Amino acid sequence: MRVLLLQSYLGRRGVADQLVFPIGLAAVATALEAAGHEPWIVDLNVGGDDPMDRLRLELERFQPQAVGVSLRNIDSTTRKAPHVYHTQLRPTLETIRRVAPGVPTLLGGPGFTQSSRAFMERYPYDFGLKAEAEDSVVELLSDLAAPEKVPGTLWRDEHGHIHDTGERPMPDLAALPFPRRHPLDWELYRREERRRGLMLDMGVETTRGCPRRCAYCNYPWLNGRVLRRKPVQVVLDELEYLAGTFGVRQFTFTDSRFNEDPGHARAICEGIIRRGITMRWIAWLGFHGLEVDFLELMRQAGCFRVAFSPDGLLQPSLDRMRKDTSTAEIQASIEAVRKVRGLKASWSFFCTPPSTSLREQLALLGQYFYLQGSLAGRGRMVLTWCRVEEGTHFETIAREDRLLPPDADLLPDDPAMLDRLFYVPRGFEQWSRFWDRFLDAEMQARSLLGRVTAPLRRFGMKDLTPPHMRRRP
Ligand code: B12
Ligand code: SF4
Structure with a gap:
């Protein structure tokens, strides 16, 4: 079966969104191809100025x-650049129905999984597959007339009623091949990189799943x-394969931690060094048992930036958010990062977490200032x-606190309406307003720095202007 796979349009390009x-x-x-189907991927965020015409x-x-549509992002989840993505599902479906009437439509992806029933109710796609879909998509396409036999599926019957077959076990990651990146037009990404002055963000997984229970997190689902x-x-x-076939020079490990x-992480770093793979990469890290020699090993294996998500700084907010870490571990x-030369790092915090205090x-x-100073430009706090x-x-x-x-x-x-959330x-x-202005000032300062250092770019210096404030080349 020929299956068109669409990455849902974000509704804007080149603002604050990475090219992913x-x-x-x-x-x-990859799973469809292995089962004998013919997939073709179209990312509506690249190529041509009119995504629906494309x-x-x-x-x-x-x-x-x-036609399968991936709803990766629901909205920007950021207060400073609020944007809603999911509404693009409607014009996408309308275009499919107009140009290819009667062709079955499927929804999937992490954004869809977060609120699958609500999305099926809001947008009349025929089927929805929750969570990891390597197994379920093959089962469903083998007999579209019997979705009730495929756990993890939502579908609409002829009366418009939505049915849900419940949850299914996640696929056996150890048995899956790695995702092949060929059934799409690579040239469009290369063109978009040049147009936006950005580098394509390539993801690579080493694990899936997370046993922790952070209060705000939906990753375990x-x-x-x-x-x-x-x-x-x-x-x-x-x-x-990525370096050899597509010339990928940089990637991000997409694992939660x-x-x-x-x-496992050490074995991967050692393997990268042993095989002489010379790509640059980024990873998220947890705090437990973080050792300097492990960070050194990551650095030697090509890691140039790590990211931490402590979210709270003092114990009451860390505990209320079930962060399972301590202020001492964050410090x-x-x-540890300070001792590893050349390694960049960011720590993200909520400005106003639950159980916060004046302290x-x-x-x-x-x-904020300690990170800038102690890491001499290598460290950054994301608020x-x-x-x-x-x-x-x-x-x-949020409901307990009547917020x-x-x-x-x-x-x-x-x-x-996102702002209320x-x-x-x-x-x-007042503190929230203070942080709002503080972040505006930070952005202006970074933009100014970018302008002041612009002449040095001719001598190979990196563009320091925040990506969404850059002029298009
Ligand atoms: C890594 C990551 C990033 C990295 C990406 C790096 C990279 N090069 O890939 C970075 C930091 C760049 C990033 C950015 C953003 N991210 Co992010 N990211 C993730 C994370 C942790 C993993 C995603 C991933 O690659 N998984 C591995 C792949 C293989 O899995 P998958 O995409 O889920 O696909 C599987 C299934 O979903 C399903 N499936 C997928 N598509 C389809 C389609 C069909 C038809 C079917 C049937 C099935 C199906 O099958 C696949 C195989 O099992 C997720 C959280 C998570 N655990 O999912 C958040 C997540 C996807 N991100 C999210 C968000 C919000 C964003 C940003 C908008 C944040 C921002 N404001 O900038 C941007 C958007 C960037 C963009 N242009 O798309 C949200 C999206 C949901 C939401 N609330 O809107 C998530 C879920 C986190 C969260 N807060 O809940 N992200
Ligand atoms: S460690 Fe990360 S993925 Fe795991 S529950 Fe906490 S925030 Fe979610």
């Missing part, structure tokens, strides 16, 4: 027998609560507000 390769669709396409042309050219490992050999083969199993991670607000301010997501423990916290109107729509269509505890509204 659709590895979710690559994974689905979709029309692809539908006419490829003549698909089924997307990938389960059990850590599943991809065999080291497979990860290394994938890296060689690359070092959740430190032994120790800064010390924590002042400590956050101090931490955000927590967006309350449906069904998370954080939603319970969510009872009628709040957690999937708003209008970006202006960011957690700001009572008594800290």
Whole structure:
């Protein structure tokens, strides 16, 4: 069966959104190909200025027998650049129905999984597949007339009623091949890189799943609560394939925490060094058992930036968010990074987390300058507000604290309504405004720095202007 796989359009290009390769669709396409289907991936975020016209042309050219749409992102989840993505599902479906009437339509992806029933109710696609879909998509396409036999599926019957077959076990990651990246037009990414002055962000997985229970997090629903490992050999083969076949020079490990199993992470770094793979990469890390020699090993294996998500700084907020870490561990991670020459790092915090205090607000301010100073330009603090997501423990916290109107729509269509979904505890509204202005000032300062250092770019210096403030080349 010819299956067209679409990465949903984000509704804007080149603003604050990275250029991300659709590895979710690559994974689905790899499973479909192995089962004898013919997949073709179209990322509506690249190629041509009119994504729906591009979709029309692809539908006419490829003549698909089924169309799958990946809803990766629901909205920007950021307060500073609010944007709603999911509404693009409607014009996408309308275009498919107009150009390819009667062709079955499927929804999937992490954004879809987060609120699958709500999306099926809002947008009349025929089927929806929750969570990891390498197995379920093959089962469903083998007999579209019997979706009730495929666990993890939602579908609409002839009366418009939505049915749900419930949950299914996640696929066996150790048995899956790595996602092939060929059934799409690479040249369009290369062109978009040049147009936006950005580098394509290529994702690579080493594990799936997370056993932790952070209050705001939905990852355990997307990938389960059990850590599943991809065999080291497979990860290394994938890296060689990416470098050798497509000339990929940089990638991001997409794991929740690359070092959740430190032994597995070490084996990957050692393998990269042993095989002489010379790509640069980024990874998220947890705090437990973080050792300087492990960071050194990562650095030798090509890691140039690590990211931490402590979210809270003092113990009361860390505990209320079930972060399973301590202030001392956060500070120790800064010390560890400081000892590894050349390694860049970021720590993200919520400006106004639950159970915050005046002490924590002042400590956050101090931490901001401490990170800049102690790491001499290598360290950065990222400040955000927590967006309350449906069904998370954080939603319970926000309701306990009476911070969510009872009628709040957690999937708003209008970006202006997103603002109500960011957690700001009572008594800290002034602080929230302060952080708002603080971040504006930070952005202006970075933009100014970019302009001042512009002449040095001719001599090879990197563009320091924040990507969305750059002029298009
Ligand atoms: C790594 C990551 C990033 C990295 C990506 C690096 C890279 N090069 O890939 C970075 C930091 C760049 C990033 C950025 C953003 N991210 Co992000 N990211 C993730 C993360 C942790 C993993 C995604 C991933 O690659 N998984 C591995 C692939 C193989 O899995 P997958 O895509 O889920 O695909 C599987 C299934 O979903 C399904 N599937 C996928 N598509 C389809 C389609 C069909 C038809 C079917 C049937 C099935 C199906 O099958 C696939 C195989 O099993 C997820 C959380 C998570 N655990 O999913 C958040 C997540 C996807 N990100 C999210 C967000 C919000 C963003 C940003 C908008 C943040 C921002 N404001 O900038 C941007 C958007 C960037 C963009 N242009 O798309 C949200 C999206 C949901 C939401 N709330 O909107 C998530 C879920 C996190 C969260 N907060 O809940 N992200
Ligand atoms: S925030 Fe990270 S560590 Fe916490 S539950 Fe989610 S994926 Fe796991």
